[in-house]
Amino acid sequence: MGLLRGRITIKETGVILLKENLKVYEAIAEAKESGKRAAVATVIKVIGSSYRREGAKMFVDETERNIGLISGGCLESDVAEEAKAVIKSGKPFTKFYDLDEDYVWGLGLGCPGKVMVYIERVS
Amino acid sequence: MHNDTAYDSWLESIQRNEACGLATVLHGEDAQSFEPARVFLNEDGASVNTIEDPALTEGIRSRIAEKLGNKNAKGETVKIALKEGGVASVFIDIHHPPVHVMIFGAGHDAVPVAKYSVSLGFDTTVVDAREAFNCEDNFPGTERIIVQPDHYRKHVTITKNTFVIVMNHHMEKDSKSLAFALRSGAPYVGVLGPRSRREKMMAQLHEEGVSFSVAELSRMHNPIGLDIGAESSEEIAISILSEIIALSKGHRGGFLHDKHSIHKYPSQNGIPVRN
Structure with missing residues (x-):
């Protein structure tokens, strides 16, 4: 009886969605389309506690735009540096980080543990 | 390249x-x-x-x-x-595809459920025919479907990633929402209200000739939510969404205190052991 309005679509609300990896995948797709060179760093192994787990990703492109987190903020700048080299050479690279638990918690960084990160060019 | x-x-x-x-x-x-x-x-x-x-x-x-x-x-x-x-x-x-939360019922207590669901990053849908309630002002960031229960089949799509919450505060609407959701591929159908009310609804559906398989019923959760003593609608929303988070990841809920591992859960074939 005229009650069927069907679908009302989602409006943009500026809500920050916690779908970090989806943002990374979008960025990769964009980079591929625009022909920009880009690398992705992926957490491939975690020993001990860590803020992000295996599969967490960070995107870096040739303009040094970063998207996504692979730790609680401790490793991102170092990984971004490594990613620049990977973008240039095309050679994938594995880096092992060993963060001392007492030391890192003491700094309030909240990302202790041993973390292995694989950085590869994806575009 | x-x-x-x-x-x-x-x-x-x-x-x-x-x-x-x-x-x-x-x-x-x-x-x-x-x-x-x-x-x-x-x-x-x-x-x-x-x-x-x-x-x-x-x-x-x-x-x-x-x-x-x-x-x-x-x-x-x-x-x-x-x-x-x-x-x-x-x-x-x-x-894993993102969780989709679908709330049947746009009452005042659905507001915090939708709010927390959206902030968790879940795609969130509210289904209710009452436009005055089911509106952007009450449910920002959600998809809203304005539809009467008799037309769910035509306008509402439930997938295997859809976690359904039935909270119409209306026996007949709840009963229709419940029947619709149990027939779908939803992995979770939470029903607000006490067990006695749910049993009454199931008995009525049975009388109407609607019955469900064991597999269909196994997805039903009632009373809804984790047992955290929730009373206010905000607390109940947290309890419901905690249950959805746990189930979507194959966990059982409960306290982490003294557990040796935070992220691993000994599930068998992905199905958490149920009581």
């Missing part, structure tokens, strides 16, 4: 909201080639690979398939033995 077909399939599959896996052979320092060696597999069994060794491809594919059968599965670096000796280090990445 290289032609990375398996990676392209992975990105496309994620865009289609499919559960899928991508395995990448990790290149060592002495690698001869930098071309990515990968195996992609999705939930329907579609597969793309850029690995030359067929035995290794098969070994990897079965490891991904195993993970896709388990909703608690996580990314992992595995070692796979090679026929000619030695081992390959392979990272298996797993994508």
